[in-house]
Amino acid sequence: MSTMQKTYGVLAEFANPADLMDAAAEVRDAGFKHFDTYSPFPIHGMDDAMGLKPSKLGWIVLGHGIFGLLGGVALQSWAMSIAYPMHISGKPFLNFPAFVPVAFAIVILLAAFGAFMGLFFLSRLPRLHQPLFNSKRIAKATDDGFFLCIEAADPAFSEKKTTDFLKSIGATEIEIIPE
Amino acid sequence: MSMDHHHTTLTDQLTFPEENRIATAFFAAGFAGIALSLIGLFVNTEQFFFSYLTSFTFIASLVLGALFFVMLQHITRSGWSVVLRRIPETISYQLLWLGLLFVPILFGMEFLYEWTRAELIATDELIQHKRPYLNIPFFIVRNVIYFAVWAFLAYKLYRNSVAMDRGASDAIDRQQRVISAPGILVFAFTVAFASFDWMMSMDSGWFSTMFGVYFFAMSFQSVLALVIVLVIYLLSKGLLTNTINNSHIHDMGALLFGFTVFYAYIAFSQFLLIYYANFPKEILWFYYRFEGSWIILAYLFLIGRFALPFIILLGKKAKSNHKVLMGVSIWIILLQFLEMYWIVMPILHQDAISVHWLDLTLLLAFFGVSAGLFFRQFARHSMVPKNDPLLAESLNKH
Numbered sequence: 001m002s003t004m005q006k007t008y009g010v011l012a013e014f015a016n017p018a019d020l021m022d023a024a025a026e027v028r029d030a031g032f033k034h035f036d037t038y039s040p041f042p043i044h045g046m047d048d049a050m051g052l053k054p055s056k057l058g059w060i061v062l063g064h065g066i067f068g069l070l071g072g073v074a075l076q077s078w079a080m081s082i083a084y085p086m087h088i089s090g091k092p093f094l095n096f097p098a099f100v101p102v103a104f105a106i107v108i109l110l111a112a113f114g115a116f117m118g119l120f121f122l123s124r125l126p127r128l129h130q131p132l133f134n135s136k137r138i139a140k141a142t143d144d145g146f147f148l149c150i151e152a153a154d155p156a157f158s159e160k161k162t163t164d165f166l167k168s169i170g171a172t173e174i175e176i177i178p179e
Numbered sequence: 180m181s182m183d184h185h186h187t188t189l190t191d192q193l194t195f196p197e198e199n200r201i202a203t204a205f206f207a208a209g210f211a212g213i214a215l216s217l218i219g220l221f222v223n224t225e226q227f228f229f230s231y232l233t234s235f236t237f238i239a240s241l242v243l244g245a246l247f248f249v250m251l252q253h254i255t256r257s258g259w260s261v262v263l264r265r266i267p268e269t270i271s272y273q274l275l276w277l278g279l280l281f282v283p284i285l286f287g288m289e290f291l292y293e294w295t296r297a298e299l300i301a302t303d304e305l306i307q308h309k310r311p312y313l314n315i316p317f318f319i320v321r322n323v324i325y326f327a328v329w330a331f332l333a334y335k336l337y338r339n340s341v342a343m344d345r346g347a348s349d350a351i352d353r354q355q356r357v358i359s360a361p362g363i364l365v366f367a368f369t370v371a372f373a374s375f376d377w378m379m380s381m382d383s384g385w386f387s388t389m390f391g392v393y394f395f396a397m398s399f400q401s402v403l404a405l406v407i408v409l410v411i412y413l414l415s416k417g418l419l420t421n422t423i424n425n426s427h428i429h430d431m432g433a434l435l436f437g438f439t440v441f442y443a444y445i446a447f448s449q450f451l452l453i454y455y456a457n458f459p460k461e462i463l464w465f466y467y468r469f470e471g472s473w474i475i476l477a478y479l480f481l482i483g484r485f486a487l488p489f490i491i492l493l494g495k496k497a498k499s500n501h502k503v504l505m506g507v508s509i510w511i512i513l514l515q516f517l518e519m520y521w522i523v524m525p526i527l528h529q530d531a532i533s534v535h536w537l538d539l540t541l542l543l544a545f546f547g548v549s550a551g552l553f554f555r556q557f558a559r560h561s562m563v564p565k566n567d568p569l570l571a572e573s574l575n576k577h
């Protein structure tokens with residue numbers, strides 16, 4: 001590997017989920033923002049330990065849902081009263097109770113699209129290259145490994161200091177990940 | 180870093196403080212309500228029984244919802260809810276004497292249930308057809324069965340839970356699930372038929388197969404609100420503050436939000452099918468409930484019981500904000516009473532809402548006595564199932 005290569009970050013392995021969660025809290029308290037943890041299963045409380053803010057996904061879903069509601073009502077209002085007005089057992093053309101099931105279904109559909117595509121967007125997927133895979137060890141994150149990676153993009157990042165810091169908070173293995 | 184947010188032992192005071200006079204206060208209010216209502220019984224007997232049934236179904240819906248909540252936690256082996264489960268357990272324990280409160284209704288059947296009136300039995304062909312089901316002896320037998328089944332379930336689940344306070348026992352813990360699994364099935368049928376008997380049969384020509392689910396949806400939404408009110412009340416008194424955390428509250432808020440949608444879904448589905456088909460025998464029930472000022476209540480439920488709580492509780496923060504949850508919960512419980520009123524009372528006052536003072540005194544009587552009994556029972560045992568096998572999981576909830 002060329003020495004000219006940029007560093008993506010420092011990957012640290014921890015012995016167990018509890019150590020990882022403590023380490024995440026230490027990293028958060030040290031002021032790092034660009035870091036992530038990797039484990040074979042979700043660890044309850046990790047969001048707080050990492051200091052993650054609530055996801056923006058909800059707002060994307062809400063926007064899509066509201067758009068679906070307005071669109072669903074507008075579509076039916078137009079179809080049932082302007083384009084194809086039909087008398088159905090003496091009910092008014094603009095029969096809002098009857099519009100509810102379809103409007104509801106469109107809200108669900110668009111909100112689900114919003115959640116699905118919003119998740120891809122926020123996670124920057126699809127991603128063709130993830131530098132973490134330069135590490136052989138990271139594969140353990142799908143089996144029995146608990147990892148924390150502080151990225152070089154973080155303003156507080158310094159290869160030497162960050163490595164020492166991760167050692168001091170109990171990392172069992174440290175690896176510099178090239179870009 | 181210290182793990183101070185992790186704990187597996189209870190550090191709070193576990194008994195509801197005796198010096199708290201809240202039970203006495205509720206009993207006093209309840210007995211005042213009973214005394215006033217007894218006067219009303221002689222002043223306006225018919226109104227008395229209609230008001231009585233309204234308040235009875237209101238209290239019954241809360242108590243039954245609590246029983247369902249407890250059984251649901253057991254069959255799903257829910258760990259998260261253990262710290263607050265004693266609250267719905269204690270609410271559902273009132274099913275022991277709920278049957279006694281039903282007895283007065285048997286004396287008012289000629290007012291409440293048109294199918295008991297001799298002149299209608301003689302002339303109304305529809306009622307004649309329904310006689311095999313809608314007759315007084317069978318009505319009483321059915322209700323005895325309902326109350327016996329509910330009392331058994333509530334008693335066993337409560338007593339087992341309290342027995343485990345003296346020491347964890349896998350056998351008892353297993354028995355909770357063994358009771359709850361068939362219990363939920365029996366609960367579904369008994370509650371549905373009870374709602375047919377108590378309320379749907381008042382309009383003996385009307386039927387809706389969704390009515391049982393409708394009653395259940397209302398009752399479960401309301402009892403989630405009631406548990407939230409009680410939890411936040413305890414926390415505000417400085418009780419269980421290290422036991423029940425914001426994550427428990429958030430999950431209760433999420434359940435309240437979810438079952439607000441479920442309530443709206445069921446209530447609207449029942450309405451839409453009948454409205455769209457527009458058959459005379461079916462539509463009349465809604466016709467009377469949309470007549471005159473009754474329509475105001477119908478819109479109030481649509482906006483106040485679904486739209487507003489839905490919007491308010493949509494965000495994550497609101498679901499664990501004590502003030503917001505307390506406000507929404509009390510509002511939903513109030514609307515539950517009004518919805519029972521809206522179901523029962525148009526039979527008596529067909530043209531418009533006509534509030535009678537008996538509506539209020541009987542609500543005071545039922546609510547005062549039930550709340551008093553709740554707090555008396557709640558003070559007798561630990562406020563938390565302190566040896567439950569899943570307690571540690573619940574305490575560590577995030």
